[in-house]
Structures are given as structure tokens and as C-alpha cells.
Amino acid sequence: MLTDSASQQVDAKPPRRQWRDVLVVAITISIVFVFIAFLTTRQVELFEQLRGIDQAWTGVDRAITQRAERALQLAERVGKSARVLRLVGRLDAAGTPGERIEANQALDEAIEPLRQIDAAEENTTKELQTIRDSLDEAERDISVRRREYNEAVQSYNTRIQLFPDNFASWVAGLERVEEYVR
Numbered sequence: 001m002l003t004d005s006a007s008q009q010v011d012a013k014p015p016r017r018q019w020r021d022v023l024v025v026a027i028t029i030s031i032v033f034v035f036i037a038f039l040t041t042r043q044v045e046l047f048e049q050l051r052g053i054d055q056a057w058t059g060v061d062r063a064i065t066q067r068a069e070r071a072l073q074l075a076e077r078v079g080k081s082a083r084v085l086r087l088v089g090r091l092d093a094a095g096t097p098g099e100r101i102e103a104n105q106a107l108d109e110a111i112e113p114l115r116q117i118d119a120a121e122e123n124t125t126k127e128l129q130t131i132r133d134s135l136d137e138a139e140r141d142i143s144v145r146r147r148e149y150n151e152a153v154q155s156y157n158t159r160i161q162l163f164p165d166n167f168a169s170w171v172a173g174l175e176r177v178e179e180y181v182r
Helices: 004-011 016-076 081-093 097-115 124-161 165-172
Strands: none
Touching: 004 097, 016 081, 016 124, 016 165, 081 097, 097 124
């Protein structure tokens, strides 16, 4: 027959095994917390990168708007403003970056022939040349801003395809940015 102390020893785990179980649970919880913290940090970095893309787009958008104003000045100066005015209106009405990119490309095509009009045919050659120079400057600004934007988009898209950022972006519901400026 077992005594009371003997029956307690049979029911209770040895102290060494209890500590091991507690240690396994503590390590598991610690690993989960570290993983959650790591995942959260990666998600914050991805959201910051998206904000950077938005800021880069703002620079492109501002440069496109300035160039549209210059294009309209050129078109008015050479007396061929109807089509350019319509395209600038389309550009202003565009809501998404993709729509703005398409409208900008149409405006590019419309103003190219206007740039070729011979300045000698105009009465105020200096004024026309000033408008053309301003247009060239605006186009260089678009080129710089476009490169910065496309690099930011490319960096983000590459990052969300690689582990562990692909997992962090999946958990956060983040997707590729498909709109590149050509």
C-alpha cells in the first residue's frame, strides 16, 4: 500500500520536467513574438516604400502639369490650341496615374509637330523661343521625375517578390504597382 507521500510523487511530475515544459512554452512564445515583431517591421517598411512611390508620383504629376501649361502656351502662340486644349483638359480630368500617363502620352504626340513650326515664320521669335526653352526644361524635369518614380516602383515590386517581404506583403494585402511612366 502506498503512503500519502508516495501517491503525491506518482501524481506530480518531477520538478525537472516541469521546468523543461515551462521553458519550451516560454521559448515558443518568444519565437512567436519575435516573428510578429519582425513581420510588423517589414510591413511598416513596405508601407513607407509605398509612401515614397506616392511622393515620387506627386513629383511626376507636378512636372506633367507644368509641361501641359507650357504646351498650351506654345499652342496658343502658334495658333493651334484647340487640340492641345482638349488634351490638357483630358489630362486634368484623369483620376488615376494610369489615366494621367495615357493623357500625357497623347499630349506628347500633339505638341511634337508644334515644336517643329519654324520660328522664322513668327513675328516674335524671341517669345516663341522662350516658350520652347521653358517646354524643354519642363520635359527634362519630367524625365528626371519619371526615372525616380520608375526606380521606386521597380524597387518595391522586386522587394515584395522576395522572402520574407513577399510573406509580409501578402499578410498586409499589398500588391504590385503596375503603373510605370514611359
